[in-house]
Structures are given as structure tokens and as C-alpha cells.
Amino acid sequence: LKILNCSRICGIDQSGISELRYIEKLICFDNGKIKNVNHLKATLKILDCSRKCGIDQNGMSDLQYIEEFICFDNSRINNVNHMRATLKILNCSGECGIGQNGISDLQYIENLVCAANRKIKDISHLKITLKSLNHGSIY
Numbered sequence: 001l002k003i004l005n006c007s008r009i010c011g012i013d014q015s016g017i018s019e020l021r022y023i024e025k026l027i028c029f030d031n032g033k034i035k036n037v038n039h040l041k042a043t044l045k046i047l048d049c050s051r052k053c054g055i056d057q058n059g060m061s062d063l064q065y066i067e068e069f070i071c072f073d074n075s076r077i078n079n080v081n082h083m084r085a086t087l088k089i090l091n092c093s094g095e096c097g098i099g100q101n102g103i104s105d106l107q108y109i110e111n112l113v114c115a116a117n118r119k120i121k122d123i124s125h126l127k128i129t130l131k132s133l134n135h136g137s138i139y
Contacts, residue, residue, distance in 0.1 A: 006031055007048070014054075028053050029070070038062035050074055050091075057097075072096055072113070081105035092117055093134075 001020060005027040006012035013033035017023075022043050028034040029050035036059040037044060044063060048070040049055040056076035064082060068089040071077045078097035080087060084105045091113040092098040099119030103109075106125070111132040114120045123130065 004028075006034065028055070035059050041065070045086075049077070071098065078102050084108075090114075092120070 002022060003025040004017070004020070004023055006017070007027050008030045010031055012031070014035050017034065018039065020040070023040050024043055025046040026037060026040065026044060027048045029048050030052045032052050032054040035054040037047065037055060038059065038061065041062040041064060045065060046068040047060070047063070047066055049060065050070055051073045053074055057078055060077065061082065065086050066083045067086050069080060069083065069087060070091040072091050072093035073095045075095050075097045078099065079102040080090065080098060081102065081104065084107050086108070087106055088108055089111040090109055093113050093115040094117065096117055098117070100121060103120065104125065108129050109126050110129055112123065112126065112130060113134040115134050123133070
């Protein structure tokens with residue numbers, strides 16, 4: 001299994017993914033029963049843990065190979081600098097916990113969506129790689 005969508009009203013919880021080792025894309029937005037994905041640190045490349053997802057900063061702190069990270073309206077995540085070597089697409093819109101310090105070390109962002117995120121004010125460190133920016137309203 002390489003792609004798993006266990007978002008919204010879904011019976012899959014933390015124990016239901018605990019033995020998975022080869023997931024590359026995990027979509028678990030609005031699933032409060034998924035709290036930790038660090039066991040997927042060697043393979044996970046795309047993660048959507050938006051809105052009412054149970055994943056917080058500790059539950060994703062070991063991820064190093066993420067290329068696309070979507071965490072809009074997830075106030076429990078505030079830093080993605082540990083993904084600096086691989087992260088290319090970041091959606092930290094709305095009431096996301098990620099602010100200026102949480103993106104300060106990113107080096108390879110090509111697509112940044114930070115609409116309605118008032119905590120991000122300066123993206124000049126992304127001037128070489130940034131190709132697409134959405135900082136307008138999400139509503």
C-alpha cells in the first residue's frame with residue numbers, strides 16, 4: 001500500500017496504520033484518530049493533515065522526506081524546518097500554527113499557499129525557488 005486516504009468519517013485510527021511501512025501519500029484531514037506518522041519517516045512524501053486531524057508537531061517531527069505538506073487550519077503544527085531539504089509544496093493556510101519562524105529554514109519551496117495566515121509576513125528567503133504563491137483569501 002503506497003497511497004492511503006483515511007480522511008473525514010473513517011474508521012481507521014492510529015492502531016490501524018501502525019504497522020504500515022511503505023506509505024508514500026497519506027491523506028488524513030479531519031481524522032482526529034490519527035495522531036502520529038513518524039513510523040512512516042522513511043517513505044512518506046505527501047501528507048495532508050489539515051483541519052481536525054489529530055497529528056500535532058510531535059506526531060510528525062521525524063518526517064524528513066516530505067515533498068508536499070498540507071496542514072491548513074491545523075493549529076497544532078507550528079514548524080516544518082526539519083523538512084528543509086525536501087519540501088517543495090506547502091499549504092499552511094488559515095488558522096495553521098505555522099508562522100515566520102516555522103518556515104525560516106526552508107530552502108526549496110516552489111509552491112506556497114499561506115492564504116489567511118497572518119503569521120507569515122516575509123518570504124524573501126524563498127526568492128530563488130518560489131514559483132507559485134497564494135496568499136489571498138481562502139474563503
